[in-house]
Amino acid sequence: MDELFNNLYSKKVMEHFRNPKNMGVIRNPDGVATVGNPRCGDLMKFYIKVGKNKQGGEYFKEVKFQTLGCGAAIATSSMVTTLVKGKPLIEAENVTKQVIAEALDGLPAVKMHCSVLADEGIRKAVKNYYSKQPSQK
């Protein structure tokens, strides 16, 4: 279908919307961030718990989200948690809006600008974690 006129969600978007993965709260998170604002209609909160591998590298041990927003906002929040969970923190940089959209088999163009805040949310949660670490970071 012509992308310009496509206001339909892919099967994968609907799957993540209907059964979001990693939805909820982490008590005592290592990093937390809120993005978006309710006036714009989308609000997301991400929680991360950081683990360390044998070499001391930090990775996403646990990731959870809470989202108020449209189908795309919920599905992208869910998708981003599955994309980063278990991965090194530094790889959060690679999880862009495009990567999230592709993992969901595409998103309507109109949704790309407003509802895809999840990449930003994860990066901010990582920054929040770093900011709490002693000065070596």
Next chain:
Amino acid sequence: MKKLIYLDNAATTPVESRVFAAMKPYFSLKYGNPSEFHLLGQEARKAVEESRRKIASFLGAKAEEIVFTSCASESINFSHKGLIEALRHFAPKSFTPHIITSAIEHKAVLETCQHLENSGLAKVTYLPVDQYGLVKVTDLEKAIQPNTILVSIMYVNNEVGTIQPIAEIGQLLKKVNEQKTKNHQPRTYFHTDATQAIQYLDCQVEKLGVDMLSLTGHKFYAPKGIGALYIKKGTPIRKQQDGGGQEMKLRSGTENVPYIVGLGEAIELISEVKDGQHQKLTELRERLITNILKIPEVYLTGHPQKRVPHIASFVIKGAEGESLILLLSDKKVIASSGSACTSQVLQPSHVLTAMGVAAEVSHGSVRFSLGKNTTIEEIDYVSQILPKIISRLREMAPQI
């Protein structure tokens, strides 16, 4: 598979079988061009004029005052631009026509007015509304100027169902025009967009005091793509579509005969059942409103009493409209939302904004619009599943 519960009748309605049956012969059997004098042409002409009479009779108008169009948007564009163009044709260059409309009109009116304004063809005043979406007649009276040529106020708002005091405005303009005639000033014409009103409210043009009225068929069981404009005899109007001079030289293009037949049949059908439908749907709507307002932090939008029987609209705190619509749809309930996410422009509803609803709340808007097939079981089913859907979305949302 479970049957669909269709509660989006303010968006569009299914074509009624009687309407479809009336249209059918005019596709492949009685396919003549009504402008031709032969047997087939005259057969088509007869059908077109019969439909025009039915619409005229419904509105209490004369047949020659009805022009067929493709939809209400076209009727609105035609009436506004056509009137301004016709008047400017005679007026001196220094005369700038003034239009008064409201902030909660359909985009067809707002965009048309903005176009006229941007082209320097008219000045426009957008009247505010109160928290219920009502235009104040006193505000309108104050806004009238000597060069006010057109007042355009919708009969019923499509998002919240509030009924505007059209007859009262008609009365006011009658007095204003008597005075204007005495003062040798140009008169003020009155247009109403009656799209959501046709099925349930009195649309007799004399009683309303309107000079022009726009309507579209697909809101009352005719197909999409056919509408009409009532233009009171003597109202100046310039055609917007040039060509072969069909529709009394006002709207060129070969008449869409089957759809015109469908429109006539549909309007006849609703006039047969108007009163009964009004009563039945008001009861069902009230039942739905009562049930839904039991959910915490859910508010009715629009006027509690002055509303059409078929529209129940709400804002739901802490739940986003598009998500609500998707989850309702999973339960086979078809409704709509004015949420920014469901609009192509990603702006919160201009109607709710004009009513003073904060953006963070208007994102959670939902509209249920009933139709002649709506049952009490359907209303109760929706009342039963909606609280669960709202709770689910609220649980998902972060605390603000």
